[in-house]
Amino acid sequence: MSVPSYWNQMSYPNLWVEKYGTEFRYRPDSVLINTPTAFRKIFGPTGNVKKANYYKVWPRNVDTHNTWNATSIEMHSRKRRVMNYAFSESALRSAEGFLHANIDRWLELLGSLAEKEGEWTTSLNMCDWMNWLVFDILGDLCFGQSFDMKENDSKLRHVPEMMVGFLELIHPIGWGPLGPAWIWMKPRGLDWLLSVASPPAVVQWQNFVDKCLADRTRVQNDLEKHPKPDNEVRKDFFYWLFKAEDPETGKRGYTLDELFGECELLTIAGSDTTSVVLSSAFFYLARRPDVQTKLAKEIFSTFSNYDEIKSGSKLHSCRYLTAFLEEALRMTPPVSAEPAREVLQGGTTVDSHYIPEGLHVSTGLYCLSFNKDIYPEPFTFRPERWIVADDSHVGSSSDSVTKAQSGFCAFSTGSRGCVGKNLAWLEMRIVIAKALWTFEVKADPTNKLGGGDAQGKPGRQREGEYQTYEMFVSNRRGPIIQLRKRS
Numbered sequence: 041m042s043v044p045s046y047w048n049q050m051s052y053p054n055l056w057v058e059k060y061g062t063e064f065r066y067r068p069d070s071v072l073i074n075t076p077t078a079f080r081k082i083f084g085p086t087g088n089v090k091k092a093n094y095y096k097v098w099p100r101n102v103d104t105h106n107t108w109n110a111t112s113i114e115m116h117s118r119k120r121r122v123m124n125y126a127f128s129e130s131a132l133r134s135a136e137g138f139l140h141a142n143i144d145r146w147l148e149l150l151g152s153l154a155e156k157e158g159e160w161t162t163s164l165n166m167c168d169w170m171n172w173l174v175f176d177i178l179g180d181l182c183f184g185q186s187f188d189m190k191e192n193d194s195k196l197r198h199v200p201e202m203m204v205g206f207l208e209l210i211h212p213i214g215w216g217p218l219g220p221a222w223i224w225m226k227p228r229g230l231d232w233l234l235s236v237a238s239p240p241a242v243v244q245w246q247n248f249v250d251k252c253l254a255d256r257t258r259v260q261n262d263l264e265k266h267p268k269p270d271n272e273v274r275k276d277f278f279y280w281l282f283k284a285e286d287p288e289t290g291k292r293g294y295t296l297d298e299l300f301g302e303c304e305l306l307t308i309a310g311s312d313t314t315s316v317v318l319s320s321a322f323f324y325l326a327r328r329p330d331v332q333t334k335l336a337k338e339i340f341s342t343f344s345n346y347d348e349i350k351s352g353s354k355l356h357s358c359r360y361l362t363a364f365l366e367e368a369l370r371m372t373p374p375v376s377a378e379p380a381r382e383v384l385q386g387g388t389t390v391d392s393h394y395i396p397e398g399l400h401v402s403t404g405l406y407c408l409s410f411n412k413d414i415y416p417e418p419f420t421f422r423p424e425r426w427i428v429a430d431d432s433h434v435g436s437s438s439d440s441v442t443k444a445q446s447g448f449c450a451f452s453t454g455s456r457g458c459v460g461k462n463l464a465w466l467e468m469r470i471v472i473a474k475a476l477w478t479f480e481v482k483a484d485p486t487n488k489l490g491g492g493d494a495q496g497k498p499g500r501q502r503e504g505e506y507q508t509y510e511m512f513v514s515n516r517r518g519p520i521i522q523l524r525k526r527s
């Protein structure tokens with residue numbers, strides 16, 4: 041395997057793939073293999089890997105792990121069994137009401153940005169608007185109330201930026217040369233030091249989470265003391281996780297400390313990810329009128345009114361909508377780098393390479409998503425690559441759709457794959473369907489924020505590609521768009 045320099049690896053992932061092909065060693069102890077077979081093997085049941093030490097920089101202290109950052113397989117299994125409870129069918133059904141309430145109000149506020157009915161709104165930054173919506177939904181689901189960031193008088197609009205500050209600080213420590221020392225020092229005084237001398241971004245974020253959860257716990261404790269009729273009970277994530285039992289032991293699922301950690305995790309994991317994909321979706325909608333027209337046509341021919349847009353067979357029957365979102369997830373996987381995995385005792389064989397115990401092997405999710413053997417013309421936004429062509433649908437051959445599906449990796453897969461996948465799908469489908477039912481979308485002709493720059497750095501020159509900046513999940517800016525109510 042070829043060995044690119046560390047700096048190249050950190051800076052421009054698509055460039056190393058172009059230069060070194062699909063497999064290469066990027067650090068003395070780490071290999072990337074960006075093929076569908078490698079992805080399924082590493083993250084699937086026979087991968088013989090566990091989450092690598094990278095994840096150990098994240099917990100607030102060595103005693104507060106959550107489902108995502110737990111590296112021990114046993115600890116994770118227990119946590120995940122309990123977490124699954126909050127994503128059961130019935131939990132999802134009760135979550136849907138919170139989605140509609142927030143999305144409907146969000147669309148109403150967006151509409152009010154037009155001076156007159158039927159005119160284009162002023163230009164708006166969809167990255168911000170999307171953050172506000174997705175955070176409000178997560179606030180409703182995890183903390184007992186919408187944060188109301190979408191409301192003009194909100195005092196919380198700095199929160200997404202605060203969270204970015206937190207991610208931008210911790211993520212490079214995990215990847216950088218200081219990572220091992222940082223992890224070693226955590227139980228030896230570093231956790232204590234951080235608790236008294238944390239950077240303001242971390243302190244503000246943690247205080248915010250603590251306050252929200254203390255408020256929500258009080259409400260739940262009151263409910264335990266004075267039960268209400270079932271239909272009056274607020275059934276958010278907190279409710280399901282608070283009362284969850286470990287199905288294997290029958291004991292209470294999470295301690296209160298764990299519950300706080302899990303809710304903090306769900307806010308980060310559920311907001312930034314979904315918001316990245318939806319911002320990207322609007323970037324491509326605004327730049328591709330052909331795609332927008334086709335999508336709107338499907339939505340108008342499927343639903344007879346706005347309120348019909350909800351979970352169920354009609355929403356699932358929207359093939360172009362699904363393909364459109366699959367393509368947005370491919371072009372903009374929110375976790376774009378490689379989720380770090382360490383090989384366990386006995387080693388593992390991936391795409392006929394034997395990788396011994398203790399080394400790292402993974403798949404770069406962005407790299408696989410742009411592998412041109414799987415996705416021809418990978419930088420072209422083309423939902424049709426996910427649809428098998430037939431008499432009534434323009435699409436691709438069945439073989440190439442199967443190939444595309446085999447490389448679909450945005451949610452990862454296997455036991456550490458995304459627990460919130462079904463919720464995210466529902467949320468993304470409803471947002472796009474309701475938004476296109478209500479509005480036409482166009483790009484601000486004077487502001488290209490969000491795309492690449494022809495004069496920019498190598499790898500950042502494609503004006504038609506939505507740009508993201510890795511910090512475990514992806515940071516991004518824009519797009520700047522305008523909306524007009526459909527008559």
Ligand code: HEM
Pocket residue numbers: 107108109120305306307309310311313314317373374375379449450451452455456457458459460461463464
């Ligand atoms: C488009 C939206 C989303 C995408 C693309 C996405 C992607 C991912 C990926 C790639 C992972 C694996 C990360 C790793 O290996 O370190 C993951 C894990 C996870 N996701 Fe998501 N996610 C999305 C939405 C959500 C939502 C809405 C929630 C919950 C509200 C959520 C909760 C989680 C949790 C708790 C984990 C850790 C699972 C475990 O380790 O057992 N995600 N997600």
